[in-house]
Amino acid sequence: MLIGKAILQDITTIKKRLSDKKIVYLICILLLDLIGFIGLYMSHGNALDSLIFNQGNDHFMDFFNHIEYTHNLSYSYRVTIHANHPPLYMVYSHVLHNILPEGSVVNFQSGQTGNYALLLYALYCCITSVLLYSAIRVTMKGVRFSNLIAGSFFFSVVFVYTVERGNPVVLVLFMLLYALHLMEEPSKLKKELALILFSICANIKIYTLLLAVIYLKERRFREFFRYILYSELLFVIPLCIYFQPSEILVMLNNANSIMNPDNIAIFGIKGFYNLIISFITHNVELQETLQSFSNIPVLLALIVNLFLFFRSTDKWEGLAYLVFIMIMTPTWSGTYTMIYLLIPMLYYYKESDQTEGRFVQVAPAVLFACIFSALYLPISVNGFALSLLVSGFAIYTLMFFLWRRLSTVSFPQRRLDK
Numbered sequence: 215m216l217i218g219k220a221i222l223q224d225i226t227t228i229k230k231r232l233s234d235k236k237i238v239y240l241i242c243i244l245l246l247d248l249i250g251f252i253g254l255y256m257s258h259g260n261a262l263d264s265l266i267f268n269q270g271n272d273h274f275m276d277f278f279n280h281i282e283y284t285h286n287l288s289y290s291y292r293v294t295i296h297a298n299h300p301p302l303y304m305v306y307s308h309v310l311h312n313i314l315p316e317g318s319v320v321n322f323q324s325g326q327t328g329n330y331a332l333l334l335y336a337l338y339c340c341i342t343s344v345l346l347y348s349a350i351r352v353t354m355k356g357v358r359f360s361n362l363i364a365g366s367f368f369f370s371v372v373f374v375y376t377v378e379r380g381n382p383v384v385l386v387l388f389m390l391l392y393a394l395h396l397m398e399e400p401s402k403l404k405k406e407l408a409l410i411l412f413s414i415c416a417n418i419k420i421y422t423l424l425l426a427v428i429y430l431k432e433r434r435f436r437e438f439f440r441y442i443l444y445s446e447l448l449f450v451i452p453l454c455i456y457f458q459p460s461e462i463l464v465m466l467n468n469a470n471s472i473m474n475p476d477n478i479a480i481f482g483i484k485g486f487y488n489l490i491i492s493f494i495t496h497n498v499e500l501q502e503t504l505q506s507f508s509n510i511p512v513l514l515a516l517i518v519n520l521f522l523f524f525r526s527t528d529k530w531e532g533l534a535y536l537v538f539i540m541i542m543t544p545t546w547s548g549t550y551t552m553i554y555l556l557i558p559m560l561y562y563y564k565e566s567d568q569t570e571g572r573f574v575q576v577a578p579a580v581l582f583a584c585i586f587s588a589l590y591l592p593i594s595v596n597g598f599a600l601s602l603l604v605s606g607f608a609i610y611t612l613m614f615f616l617w618r619r620l621s622t623v624s625f626p627q628r629r630l631d632k
């Protein structure tokens with residue numbers, strides 16, 4: 215009886231401190247993580263097999279391959295079509311190449327990665343994780359829920375998959391969070407630092423340049439133009455110093471080549487559209503016919519999300535629309551880009567509850583829990599890890615849920631003179 219009363223008191227205390235959406239997230243994440251860790255235990259760790267890219271022949275190679283691509287920096291764009299990052303990131307990779315012993319990294323041969331290179335990647339993961347944790351704390355300043363958010367994120371399937379890929383999205387994510395925080399500070403110096411961070415991100419992942427529209431929406435036009443100017447300078451200066459001007463054409467050609475049909479990512483609009491078609495019909499001819507229309511949903515999603523962004527009043531929803539575009543619109547958009555949903559999730563829990571019904575308030579909490587859960591299951595569907603499919607379907611469900619705003623959009627009517 216005493217234990218039962220103590221538990222009831224604890225639950226009552228938690229309910230007083232946390233809003234409904236936080237309680238729902240807590241319950242969902244604990245349940246999904248429990249299932250995931252049972253899956254890991256029962257499969258003796260084999261549940262991770264479906265998350266390992268390319269059957270384990272390419273571990274961490276988004277990190278290591280670019281180090282090797284820049285062995286001869288001036289001609290790094292000619293090594294492979296996968297060398298398509300902006301010049302600033304290529305220079306950064308070249309610096310890492312020069313601090314490693316010769317032969318530490320071999321393209322697409324993770325088994326031949328040297329111990330010093332592995333140690334470098336371990337340090338990189340530690341540093342970026344600490345920086346990302348600090349960015350989460352800064353973003354959610356005053357919100358006690360931040361430690362649970364951070365803990366669930368770092369154990370999630372999406373984050374573990376990103377670490378296995380070695381992609382720089384974690385580096386970009388922490389800078390975006392700091393930039394979004396600093397742009398709201400009263401200090402002019404901090405506002406300028408935000409612009410610089412945004413510009414650095416755009417020169418690692420070009421699609422993050424989309425976030426410049428935040429300044430347009432807020433009518434901060436001078437900052438918008440400085441955002442573009444800083445981004446151009448950080449692109450042009452490394453290009454002129456370390457590359458021949460003609461190399462920009464090679465880079466653009468690489469970026470275009472990587473978007474061929476064989477490289478369409480599953481959670482981009484095209485990839486997801488094709489995945490649904492593969493479930494609907496196994497007729498190859500019909501599949502090819504339907505897939506020929508795949509540009510239509512891409513364009514539709516881009517227009518709708520941009521429109522709703524400019525109409526949004528809640529910051530977290532506005533950020534969600536932009537992140538949907540960053541994840542889904544590029545033809546080649548790796549699964550690791552799902553971690554960008556951390557940005558709107560943090561602002562969702564930071565902002566006060568809406569005046570809408572309870573279901574509308576807590577539904578995103580359930581979907582965010584599905585996206586960032588540690589649901590490790592030894593199950594694949596059509597060759598895709600069920601764990602990642604759950605996160606992917608949750609993202610699309612969240613997008614369609616937010617598209618309900620279309621039904622409330624009102625347009626000013628023209629007054630006709632009699």
